[in-house]
Amino acid sequence: MGKINLRRCSRCLIPETHETIIFNAEGVCNICLQQVVKNELIDWDKRKLELDALIEEYRGKYSHDMIVPFSGGKDSTFTLHYLVKEYKIKPLVVQFDHGFMRPQLRENNERTFKKLGVDVISFRPNWHVVRKVMLESLLRKGDFCWHCHTGIFSYPMQLAVKFNIPLLLWGEPSSEYTSYYSYDEKEEVDEKRFNRFVNLGITADDMYGMIDGVEERDLDPFRYPALRDLKKVGVRSVCLGSYIPWDVRSQVNLIKDELGWEGAEVEGVAPTFPYEKIECFMQGVRDYLKFVKRGYGRTAHNTSIDIRNGRMTREEGLKLTEEYDGKRPASLDLFLDYTGITEEEFMETAQKHAVEPWVPELVQIERGKKLPDYDQWDKTFELIEK
Amino acid sequence: MIAVVDYGSGNIHSISSAFYMLGADVVVTNKPEDLQAATHIVLPGVGAFGVCMENLKASGVIESLTEEVFEKGKPFYGICVGMQVLAREGHEFGIHEGLGWVDGIVKKFDVDESEYKIPHVGWNDILVTRETPLIKDLGKDKTFYFTHSYHFITDDEDLIVANCEYGETFPTAIQKDNIFATQFHPEKSQENGLNLLENFLNWKP
Numbered sequence: 001m002g003k004i005n006l007r008r009c010s011r012c013l014i015p016e017t018h019e020t021i022i023f024n025a026e027g028v029c030n031i032c033l034q035q036v037v038k039n040e041l042i043d044w045d046k047r048k049l050e051l052d053a054l055i056e057e058y059r060g061k062y063s064h065d066m067i068v069p070f071s072g073g074k075d076s077t078f079t080l081h082y083l084v085k086e087y088k089i090k091p092l093v094v095q096f097d098h099g100f101m102r103p104q105l106r107e108n109n110e111r112t113f114k115k116l117g118v119d120v121i122s123f124r125p126n127w128h129v130v131r132k133v134m135l136e137s138l139l140r141k142g143d144f145c146w147h148c149h150t151g152i153f154s155y156p157m158q159l160a161v162k163f164n165i166p167l168l169l170w171g172e173p174s175s176e177y178t179s180y181y182s183y184d185e186k187e188e189v190d191e192k193r194f195n196r197f198v199n200l201g202i203t204a205d206d207m208y209g210m211i212d213g214v215e216e217r218d219l220d221p222f223r224y225p226a227l228r229d230l231k232k233v234g235v236r237s238v239c240l241g242s243y244i245p246w247d248v249r250s251q252v253n254l255i256k257d258e259l260g261w262e263g264a265e266v267e268g269v270a271p272t273f274p275y276e277k278i279e280c281f282m283q284g285v286r287d288y289l290k291f292v293k294r295g296y297g298r299t300a301h302n303t304s305i306d307i308r309n310g311r312m313t314r315e316e317g318l319k320l321t322e323e324y325d326g327k328r329p330a331s332l333d334l335f336l337d338y339t340g341i342t343e344e345e346f347m348e349t350a351q352k353h354a355v356e357p358w359v360p361e362l363v364q365i366e367r368g369k370k371l372p373d374y375d376q377w378d379k380t381f382e383l384i385e386k
Numbered sequence: 387m388i389a390v391v392d393y394g395s396g397n398i399h400s401i402s403s404a405f406y407m408l409g410a411d412v413v414v415t416n417k418p419e420d421l422q423a424a425t426h427i428v429l430p431g432v433g434a435f436g437v438c439m440e441n442l443k444a445s446g447v448i449e450s451l452t453e454e455v456f457e458k459g460k461p462f463y464g465i466c467v468g469m470q471v472l473a474r475e476g477h478e479f480g481i482h483e484g485l486g487w488v489d490g491i492v493k494k495f496d497v498d499e500s501e502y503k504i505p506h507v508g509w510n511d512i513l514v515t516r517e518t519p520l521i522k523d524l525g526k527d528k529t530f531y532f533t534h535s536y537h538f539i540t541d542d543e544d545l546i547v548a549n550c551e552y553g554e555t556f557p558t559a560i561q562k563d564n565i566f567a568t569q570f571h572p573e574k575s576q577e578n579g580l581n582l583l584e585n586f587l588n589w590k591p
Contacts, residue, residue, distance in 0.1 A: 185525075192577070231409030231584075 006295045006358060012304035013317050017294035017355040019197070020179040030179045035308050037183040038175075044245050051243035054236070055087050058167040064092035064119065066167040069156040071095065072109040073279040075171035077261055078251040079240045083169060084116045085258075092165060094156040096221075097124035098148040100280045103373050104264040112259050123155055125221045128383060132211045133222070135339045138346075141200045142293055142353025144339075145286060146207070149198050150222035153189065157237065158221075161229045168237040172246050177301070189237040191224050199224075248275070248305060266298070267329040267368050270320045273302040281377045284329030284368065292350040295358040297325035327368035337381045387411045388587070389424035391468075393445035396432025401465065404573040408584050418450035426586065427451070427460055431467030435476030435492055435536065438467045439484065448485070456487060459564045461589050469560070469567035470538055478536050488562055490540030497553025505535040512548045512558050512570070520566055520585045521548060521559060524578055530558075530570035531579070537569055564591040 006015035010027035022030045059065050068083060068091040070076045083089050093113065113120050130147045137146035160168055173187045174180055180197050181187040195201075204223035208216050252275040255261040263274035267284025268291075276298065277283045283298075291297040303317030336343055347362055354360050390402045392414045402412045405428075413420050421427060429451070431438050442448055455462040464472050473484040476492040484492070495504050509529045514521055537556040540546065550558035550569070559568045566586065572579035 227407050228409050231407075 012307045013300045013314065013321055014304050015296050017296065017358045031177065032308055034175050034179065034183050038245060042183060047243045055089060059089065062165050063163060064165050065089040066169050067092050067094050067156050067160055067165050068169055069094050069152065071279045072105045073277065074248065074252050074255065074275045077108065077112055077255050077259065079169065079171040080112065080116065080118070081255055081259060082240065084118065091118055092163065093118050093120040094159050095120060095122040096151045096155045097122050098151065098280060099124060099127060099130055100282045102264060102278060102281050103376050104262060105279050108261050112261065115259055121159065123221065125151060126218060129214055129218045131338060132214065133207055135341065136207065136211050137200060137202065139349055142289065142350055143200055146200055146202060147222060149200065150204065153194050153198050154224050155221055157225050157230065157235065160235050161225050161233050164233055166234045166236055168235065170239045171241060173239040173241040176241060176246050186242050187239055189239060191227065194224050247309065249309065249311060265371055267331060267371060268297050268299065268324055268327055269302065270299050270324045272320060276302055281331060282335060284331040285335045288329050288332065289350050291326040292347065292360045293353050294355050299324040328365045329368045330370040330374060334377065334379065387413060387424050388426045388428060389420050390414045390428045390430060391447060391451065392416050393441045393447055395438045395441045395467065396430055398430050401428060401430050401573040404580065404583055408580065408587060410587055416445045416447040421450045421454045425460065427455055427462045429464045429468035431465065431471065433467060435467060435470055435478040436480060436482040438471055439482050442471065455565065459591070461586065461591055462565050463586050464567035466534060466569060466571060469569055470536065472565065472567055473538055476536070487565060488540070488545055488560060489542045490538050492536050492538050494536050495553065502553035505533060506552045507533045510550055510552060512550050514548045516547045518547045518561055519589055520561065521582060522585065523581060527578065529578065531574040532570045534569060
């Protein structure tokens, strides 16, 4: 699918349509070059001491030592396990439930929470509102995940203010995947970052102005708290991956061994990566949308990480990428029923948001198969209008 | 509580809302009791040196300001003309007496105006000359926002914490004990400015 061959990084497989990508004279992308900073230039021993000091600064002074925002995916599960085990902290685990959690994920979460012994708050926003904002952000930005992006990053901050728990520790830093921040900067998970690449350029107030039939307060779960309120509590919000070197493969092995965490098959993902993005049954639609817009999918992303970490050759990665990226996911049927649009409307919207020089060609798209847990996913399509 | 001194000179809304945003409670005032109650005092200022001094005198705030800052040692921050009036005298539309809290005078830019337009308006780098808890963690970008035609000069090198270059080098931030002042506007200087204001809020001189 697509009329042109995208230029890809000469080291990994990320193409020129990836956000923030720049190639150097040798054709190596800035995300690969970040790994040089990560692996060679950062004094991780020193960073670890900084983490020690940070955690001690907040220990025992509040109802919980910190908030750990948690999806149940590999990164947040590792983060929670690491913090509880290494530092014996008492965390408040905060989960923003986007509404599409897969059965495997729920089982994993249950085990993780019980094994580690932690307090958990899970919040799920009103589906009527979610459905509206999903469609609106799809139409405007070619990305239906606004409610999830904004909720995941706003809601734990809101609870930090509400419960007066100043420290938040997130998982991987964004420099692992993009170049909005570089590894030598300490990435604060703050409003600047939120506005920079989390919220698709749409604030809760903006969204309120865009959709009908909601009250302003219906959008509160997606609203970043006021700086004044955050400062009053003295909120510090940072990534664990800024303090310890992130290594997905070994971390996945660790949570499998220690917590019985299990991966699952994901649409458009090679079985070589049974740990990636199992937290959402709309992930296949998201990755497909990305493929239509940018000409690459999740396998390019996964193989690139393994290539950077020396676990796969570029040729092996390319082969997998060509095989798995860009199939029409079975979950798209569900998505269309949820939002009430047709597949033509969906594709038309996606095409409108194509990133140059990629030109999607929407013929003969191979259909992907249903995942084993497909039948267990919620299929409530009829809503009672209030 | 932060007291922002209100003496009828210039826009104090942006500086007080910047402090408010950072979580501080702000009172805009010229009352001695407010200055007494405040933990930190800020003296903003826009316009000419002489006019600012006259307004300060007319507002009757100088006595309690001097007492709180100079005698009780409360953290103080003078911004722009609020920095300039700390000097002994200002040479703008005649020679005017300043508060004289620090040694120095204020004079017009002495630069080639065909190359360096006066007033000096916009973003410029600062060069930190002495470590201070107020200007730190600037990152790669060391720019702040300026708008002025006159600047402070001093023979007391120890006073200077940062310089700026615009045709000539001039002190852009000074600190003496609990007295801190900048020629640039932190409230208009984005992230660097907000960091500085936050450092000021946390400052225990």
